[in-house]
Amino acid sequence: MARDRDVAAFDIRAPGYEAGWRGRLHHQIADRTADLALTLAPKPRRVLDVGCGTGYLLRRLGARCPDAVALAGIDAATAMISTAQALATDDRLRFLPGTAEDLPWSAQAFDLVVSTTSFDHWADQQAGLTQCARVLVPGGRLVLADLFSAWLAPTVIGSRRGKARTRGRATRMLTAAGFHDLQWHDRYAVIIGVVTARR
Numbered sequence: 001m002a003r004d005r006d007v008a009a010f011d012i013r014a015p016g017y018e019a020g021w022r023g024r025l026h027h028q029i030a031d032r033t034a035d036l037a038l039t040l041a042p043k044p045r046r047v048l049d050v051g052c053g054t055g056y057l058l059r060r061l062g063a064r065c066p067d068a069v070a071l072a073g074i075d076a077a078t079a080m081i082s083t084a085q086a087l088a089t090d091d092r093l094r095f096l097p098g099t100a101e102d103l104p105w106s107a108q109a110f111d112l113v114v115s116t117t118s119f120d121h122w123a124d125q126q127a128g129l130t131q132c133a134r135v136l137v138p139g140g141r142l143v144l145a146d147l148f149s150a151w152l153a154p155t156v157i158g159s160r161r162g163k164a165r166t167r168g169r170a171t172r173m174l175t176a177a178g179f180h181d182l183q184w185h186d187r188y189a190v191i192i193g194v195v196t197a198r199r
């Protein structure tokens with residue numbers, strides 16, 4: 001994947017990413033995503049966080065999932081991965097640099113895939129979702145939290161051209177990637193939504 005402006009900006013932000021009001025907002029979204037994920041998949045064994053940033057969500061899931069054997073995070077920004085590695089104290093957590101579009105795991109490696117506020121940055125969202133489906137076991141769960149709102153429709157004809165920022169577009173992409181049983185959840189601020197789906 002070409003290294004884009006979005007990813008370069010996250011390399012700069014990585015050391016202080018969890019601080020301040022933006023850090024608190026990301027923690028809140030991650031906490032709610034963990035609650036929802038564990039409602040749908042109460043005892044995941046193998047978890048992947050795509051666009052994991054500094055690894056907060058995986059740390060939370062690790063603390064709440066004693067039966068999990070592996071919790072993996074991947075992120076396009078190498079400084080995010082270094083920060084995630086430095087903050088992790090649980091041996092089951094593994095972080096590596098890479099992209100959603102080219103996940104380096106074999107098919108059906110995970111039973112839960114999560115992603116928070118990363119999807120909007122993926123250079124090729126359809127390819128990324130197809131990879132998420134590939135690495136999930138049949139019946140495995142995807143929990144995807146990001147900018148999804150009808151209010152954002154005007155932005156996809158501007159700077160975020162082609163991005164799946166509305167439920168309609170995201171639903172079409174998820175379905176094309178092989179997901180089913182899609183459910184939309186309204187538990188975030190107006191423009192942040194979450195969709196859950198089954199492989």
Ligand SMILES: C[S@@+](CC[C@H](N)C(=O)[O-])C[C@H]1O[C@@H](n2cnc3c(N)ncnc32)[C@H](O)[C@@H]1O
Nearest residue numbers: 010026051052053076077099100116118121122
């Ligand atoms: C707003 S941050 C979210 C980080 C974390 N998930 C959170 O909720 O705090 C977006 C992250 O997506 C990563 N990212 C951008 N494009 C990506 C891609 N194609 N594949 C994987 N990660 C990507 C960025 O490097 C950044 O760390």
